Amino acid sequence: MTVSTRVQDLLARMTLDEKVAQLVGFWLDQDGEVVAPLADEMATADGRSLADITRHGIGHFTRVYGTRPVDPAARAAWLVDEQRRLVRETRLGIPALVHEECLTGLAAWKAATFPTPLAWGASFDAALVEEMATSIGESMRRLGVHQGLAPVLDVVRDPRWGRVDECISEDPYLVGTVGTAYVRGLQAAGVHATLKHFLGYSASQAGRNHAPVHAGPREIADVFLPPFEMALRDGGAKSVMNSYTEIDGVPVASSPELLTDLLRGELGFEGVVVADYFAVAFLEKTHALAADRGEAAALALAAGIDVELPSGDAYLEPLIEKVRAGEVPESLVDRAVLRVLAQKEELGLLDAEAFDADAPATIDLDTPRHRDIARRLAEESVVLLANDGALPLAPGARVAVIGPNADRAEALQGCYSFANHVLAHHPGTPIGVEMPTVREALAGAFEVEYALGCEVEGTDRSGFAEAEAAASAADVAVVVVGDQAGLFGRGTVGEGNDAESLDLPGVQRELVERLVATGTPVVMVLLTGRPYALDWALGAGGPAAVVQAFFPGEEGGSALARILSGAVSPSGRLPVSLPRSAGAQPYGYLHPPLAGPSGVTSTDSTPVRPFGFGLSYASFEYSEFACSVAESITARVTVTNTSDVAGVEVVQLYGHDVAASITRPVAQLLGFARVPLDAGESRVVTFDAPLSRFAFHDRSMERVVEAGAAEVWIGSDAATDAIPRVTIELPQRAITAADRRLVEVTLSEAR
Structure with a gap:
C-alpha cells in the first residue's frame, strides 16, 4: 500500500491514545435499542459528552441517520457542525468517517426503499442494480456519509438461514456479477462499499445464525470466495467486513490466514477491514477464544481487522493496556492506522476545505428517479x-x-x-x-x-x-x-x-x-x-x-x-x-451427481422449481446454437418471441465438465443475458466467456482448467435444456488474476 507524506506525517505525530481512537467507531443515539446482535450487552457512552468521548479523535461515526428516525436535513446540518468541531477542537483535526447500512437503500428515515438483494438476483440485471446503487450513493454523499455496509456476497446454501433475505443467489457467479455491479454503482457516487461477510458465513450449520461452519478448503475457494474476488478485482471495493462465524474451529475474526494472507496477499486488497458489529468482543463472549477484551483485540488486530465497529469495546482501553504492557506490538496499531488515514484521505476528509460548505437546506431521499429505479427493479424481479x-x-x-x-x-x-x-x-x-x-x-x-x-x-x-x-x-x-x-x-x-x-x-x-x-x-x-x-x-x-x-x-x-x-x-x-x-x-x-436423487436414498433433493426458473406471458424459442473454444468460449444462439405480446427472456448459458480430477457440478451457470423482444422479434445473443468459468481447485489446490470434454447448452433454467447441448474440448490452463474477467454479452439483430 502506497501511503502519502501527509498520512505518514500524521501518524508520526500521534500518541497511542490518538492512534487507537482512529480504529474505533462511536454509535450515536443507540438508546438501548437492539439492532445488532447482543448490542444491549455491550459498552455504552456512560453519560459522557460527545466532546469527551472524541477528545483524542474518532475513527467512525456509526449510523448517524440509521439508528432512530431523524429529519435528514436537520441531521445533516448537525453532522457538518460536528465534523467542524472535530477539526477545530481535537489536536490533530481529523474528522470522522460516517458509515451507514444501505442494503435495500440508505437505511434512514424518509429514504427510498429498494427491493431486497434476493430480488436483485431474481432480476438477473446487473446494470439496473448498478444504477440503483449509484442513486443510493448519491443520497448518502449529500448527507455526509462516506461508507456503506453493503453488498452481502454470501452464497445461499440453506434457506432456513434468516439472512437469506440479504443474499443475492445460490450461484457464486450471479452473486459476484450483481454484487460487483452494486460496488461499482455505490463507489461511482463517492461512497466506499463494504463487502460482507468475509468468509463462509452462509454455510452455518443447519442454517443457524452464527453457527459453526464445516466447509472444506475447496468449497471455500470455489463457492464462497469467487464473489468477493470479483468485487475486489473487477469492482475495486474499498472495504471488507469479516464474518461472525468460525470455520473448522477458527473464528474468522482471529484468522490472519483469511484476513491477511488470502485477502491481502492473494487477492491484493489494500483497503480497510472493518469488524462486523461486536465481532472483536465476540472472540471472548461467544467464541470463548480470548480470555478478555484485551486478548480479543490482540487476536483481531493481528489477524487484520483494522477498525472495530460499532464502538470501542476492545480496541480502546483493553488494547492500549496490551500495547503499553508490551504484549501487542505498536507496529500492528500503526499498520491499521495508516490504512484508516489513507481511506480518509482518499475520501477527501483530510482536505482543508472538506467541511467549508453548509449542509443542504432540504434533502429529498425519495425522488422520482429513486422511485423509477425501484419500480423497474421490482417489476424485473x-x-x-x-x-x-x-x-x-x-x-x-x-x-x-x-x-x-x-x-x-x-x-x-x-x-x-x-x-x-x-x-x-x-x-x-x-x-x-x-x-x-x-x-x-x-x-x-x-x-x-x-x-x-x-x-x-x-x-x-x-x-x-x-x-x-x-x-x-x-x-x-x-x-x-x-x-x-x-x-x-x-x-x-x-x-x-x-x-x-x-x-x-x-x-x-x-x-x-x-x-x-x-x-x-x-x-x-x-x-x-x-x-x-x-x-x-x-x-x-x-x-x-x-x-x-x-x-x-x-x-x-x-x-x-x-x-x-x-x-x-x-x-x-x-x-x-x-x-x-x-x-x-x-x-x-x-451439486455433483452424488448429491442428486438416486435409488440409494429414500429422500429426494430435486427442487420443486429449479434455479433460473420463471414463466412469462410471452413464449420464446431458441435456434441456431453454436459454441467454440479458443482463448475463450464463444457461444451464440438466436432467441425468438413466438407470442403476440412483448416480453423479456433471460437467456442462460450452462456448462458441465464431463470428467475431471474431482467431482464437478451437473450444471453450472456460465453466463446470462436479459433480452427484450417484441412480439415476433428475434435477436442473436453472443456470449464471450473466459475459460476460467470452467476453473476449479484441483487435488493439489491449484486453480486450473483441466483439458477434456465439456458440455455447453442454453437452458430455460438449470434443469431444462432449451436446445441440444454442444460438446467442446477445453485446453489445460492454469488460472491467473488476468483470467478472472466477467462474461461479455452482445445482442444483435437476427438476419
Missing part, C-alpha cells in the same frame, strides 16, 4: 412460478384481495429496510415514504374487496370465514402470504430469525387451501425473504397461479399490480431453487 391461465387478470374483474401481507407496507420490505430494522422500536412513527400496498395498488385497476384471513404468525383462524366469503363472491381471489422481516425474533425472516421448517409461517397454507376449496380461481402471491417449500401449491389441486416476490420494496405493490393486470409481462427468474422440504439437502442446483 417478480417470478411467475405457475399459471393455468388465471393471469393476467381479466379487465373489469371483481378481485378479492386477501391475506396477511395484502395490506401491509412492512411486508414489502426486507430486514435491513429502515421500517423493519429501526421503526419497529418506534411504533406510530410513519414510514416516511409513499409505499402503496398490494391491496391499494390493485384497487386502482379493479373492483376490490379485502379480507385479512389470518396474521403472518400464530394460529388464529377467526378470519377464515370472512376470507372465504370474499373469495366466493369474486371472479378471482388474490391471496398475499409470506413473511414479516425483522431481527432477532421479531419476525419470520431476517438476521437472527432462522427457521427449523420451510413451511409457510402460521396458518397461511391452510388459508390458501380453504380459498382454493371455494372454487374461485386463486392467485397466490408470496412476499418472502426466503424460498419456501411449495410442492403443495405447485401441483394439481393448488392455486391457479403462483407469483413469487422477494421483498420488492416501496414500488413492489405497484409492480405486482402491473404484472397481475398484464401491463407488464413477468421476467424474474429464481435466484435460488425452491426446495422440496427443509430436509431435502443439498437442494441447490450447483
